[in-house]
Amino acid sequence: MNGLYQGIFKRDIALAFRQRSELAQPLMFLLMVITLFPLGIGPGPMTLQKIGPGVIWIAAILSSLLAMERIFRDDFWDGSLEQYMLSGLPVSAIAGVKVLVHWLVSFLPLALFSPLLALFLNLTVDMYVALMLTLVLGTPLLSLVGAIAVGLTVGLQRGGVLLALLLIPVFIPLLIFATSAVDSAALQLPYRAQLAIIGAMLLLAMAAAPFAIAYALKVSQN
Amino acid sequence: MAGLAADNLTCIKRDRVLFTDLSFALLPGRLIYLRGPNGAGKTSLLRILTGLSAPDAGELSLDGQPLERQRDTFNQQLIYVGHKAGLNGALTAMENLRFWCAQHGAEFVPADTYRVLALLGLVGLEEVPVRMLSAGQQRRVALSRLWLKKATYWILDEPFTALDTDGIALLEKHMRQHVAQNGAIITTSHQPLSDLAGPMEELVLEYRL
Numbered sequence: 001m002n003g004l005y006q007g008i009f010k011r012d013i014a015l016a017f018r019q020r021s022e023l024a025q026p027l028m029f030l031l032m033v034i035t036l037f038p039l040g041i042g043p044g045p046m047t048l049q050k051i052g053p054g055v056i057w058i059a060a061i062l063s064s065l066l067a068m069e070r071i072f073r074d075d076f077w078d079g080s081l082e083q084y085m086l087s088g089l090p091v092s093a094i095a096g097v098k099v100l101v102h103w104l105v106s107f108l109p110l111a112l113f114s115p116l117l118a119l120f121l122n123l124t125v126d127m128y129v130a131l132m133l134t135l136v137l138g139t140p141l142l143s144l145v146g147a148i149a150v151g152l153t154v155g156l157q158r159g160g161v162l163l164a165l166l167l168i169p170v171f172i173p174l175l176i177f178a179t180s181a182v183d184s185a186a187l188q189l190p191y192r193a194q195l196a197i198i199g200a201m202l203l204l205a206m207a208a209a210p211f212a213i214a215y216a217l218k219v220s221q222n
Numbered sequence: 223m224a225g226l227a228a229d230n231l232t233c234i235k236r237d238r239v240l241f242t243d244l245s246f247a248l249l250p251g252r253l254i255y256l257r258g259p260n261g262a263g264k265t266s267l268l269r270i271l272t273g274l275s276a277p278d279a280g281e282l283s284l285d286g287q288p289l290e291r292q293r294d295t296f297n298q299q300l301i302y303v304g305h306k307a308g309l310n311g312a313l314t315a316m317e318n319l320r321f322w323c324a325q326h327g328a329e330f331v332p333a334d335t336y337r338v339l340a341l342l343g344l345v346g347l348e349e350v351p352v353r354m355l356s357a358g359q360q361r362r363v364a365l366s367r368l369w370l371k372k373a374t375y376w377i378l379d380e381p382f383t384a385l386d387t388d389g390i391a392l393l394e395k396h397m398r399q400h401v402a403q404n405g406a407i408i409t410t411s412h413q414p415l416s417d418l419a420g421p422m423e424e425l426v427l428e429y430r431l
Contacts, residue, residue, distance in 0.1 A: 007324030011313070018312045079306025086272055087325040088297035222275045 003089050004097050012101035022070065023105055030063035030110065034117055045122045052121030053131055053182035054175075060110060060135070061142065061171050065164045067106045068146040069154075071098055072217065076154040081217065095213035099140075099147050107139035123182075130185035134178035137198045144202075144209040145170055151216030174198065224285050225249035225406060226271065226296075226375060231280035233266045239430055240266055244280070246425055250374055253401050254408040255415055258427030264410045265305065267427065268379050271408065272302045298327065299374040303381055307364040311353030315339060315363045318352060319370060328371040338369040342392070357384040365393060368400075376400065378409040394418035 016023060037055050038048060075081040084094050114135060118128040149166045153159035181194035227247040233240040240263030248254055248271075258264050269275045271282065273293060282289040284296050309318045316335060323330035339348050342362040352360055361384045368376060376397075382390050390413075397407055398420035408425075409415075415422060 003324050003327055007321050007326075010324075011310075011317075011321040014317065015310065015312060074310060077306070078310055079304055079308035080310060082272075082274055082302065082304055082306065083308040083322060084325060085274060086297050086300060086302050088294050088327060089325060 003087070004093055007087070007089070008084075008094055008097045009101060012098060013105070016101065016105040023067070023109070026063040026067040026106065027109055027113065029066060030059045031113070031117075033059040033062065034120060038120070048120075048122045049124070049127075049186070052118075052123050053127065054179045055121060056114070056117055056131060057134075057138075057175055057178050060107075060139065061168070061175065063110075064106070064139070064142045064146060065167060067102075068143075068150055068163060068167070069160060070106075071102050071143075071147050071150050072154045073150070076220065082221065085217070085221065091214035091217060092210035095147065095151075095217070096210040099143050099209070099213070102147070103140050103143040107135075107143065110139070111135055124186065126185045126188065127182050130182045130191055133195055134181050134198060137195060137202055138174050138178050141174055141198070141202045141205050142171065144205040148209055148212045148216055151213045151220060154217075155220040174201065225252075226289070227283045227286075228271065229281045229283065231267070231270060231277045231282075233263055233270060234278045235263070235266060241427055241430070242279075244427075248375065248406045248408050250404045250406045251401060252406055253397065253420060253422040254425050255419075255422045256408055256410045256425045256427065258410075259429045262427040262429045264427060265379055268302075268304075268377050268408065268410065272300065272377050273297075274302075296375070300377065301367055301371055301373045301375070302377045302379075303364055303367065304379045305383075307360050309352045309360060309363055312351055314349045314351055315344065315355075315366075316348045318363065319366060322367065323370060326371055330370075335366075335370060338366050339363070341369070342366055343388070358386060358389065361385055362389060368393075368396060374405055376405065376407040376409070378407065380410055380412070382411050382413060391416075391418055 034055055037051065041047060041051065072081065075084070085091055111132065114132060115128065118131065123131065146167055149163055153163050153166070156162065177194045177197050181191040184191035184194065225247050229245050231244045232242045244267070256264050256267065266275070270277045273289070273296070284292055289296060316332070319335055320330050336348060339345070342365070344359060344362055347355060347359060352363060355363065365381060381393060385393065394416060395418055398418060401407060401420055
């Protein structure tokens, strides 16, 4: 347990602070994609309110794909991954900690930014609360599922586009339920059901993904 | 039987048989020098020994028991230095080693680590991001693990790559010391080991078509 905290958690946090620009870029990308929509579609407040939740979620998924590879890419190429696997720490636990750090450094800033985005797209307070809840429940799911795909593709050179092709279809259910929750909020309807489904998907991913990631990494080492 | 034993290992890569029915034992107090031309399967064999990849046939055992069941015990007693250094370029040598020690359950004493790095000729470079170091210096940082963790089994894949003659002599002396203290080493190298490394057994892999 101590090894996981001292050896993996602290390491990845230190690395994230050392490579701040790599973290800031996907966030800037997200911000820019979102600003493109009012420019392209027209700044009508009702139009923006209608498309807002979908735009934020799609931009979040696309920008997450840019940062996703970071989880294991460097570790694979510089050999740190081999050393993790021989460390005696369970690989699934290592994967879990790395996903946690990835979520903290790439999606938590997004949550901090989101009030600004909500203003941009003319979301009501109800919609913003719903959006925030779906982001909090949904983005860890992006990290967990994304890490499985990264584990599988990390050994391939230029796996970036393949990663996107693998992951985008998998994220469709999340997108549907998340935007539907925000739409319900816009109409003052309850949206607990959608949140519950996203939460269920998250719990399932939390239980299964670390083992799937560990297996994928082992396959990539072979 | 004590030690790490390989029983009838077979490795097949891309429809090419690298080796079949390879049996040998790595015993405490022994140094095995693994030789063979490029593509003979030296790295594949070493990776199978560490457990990073699985053999296509055959079994490994540790102290007479199947290795699969005592992976954790083995990992505690193993240091593997592969082709890839396992160092993150953005972190300094000290940070890399601190995190590595924490992962591997080895005690990290900063004073000792400074001493080891000084012994390896890295004075003043301890707090420099590893990517700024030369290839030989990076290799030295990777090899400093052999001083920092107490482990019986050392599996070294081309440890001398990029090292200068002083570095090679230093490492060979350390290997000899380890074997004298009942350690077990299997190493590959394209340049022959000198007498400094002490007595050794040779294991030769042929290139097979």
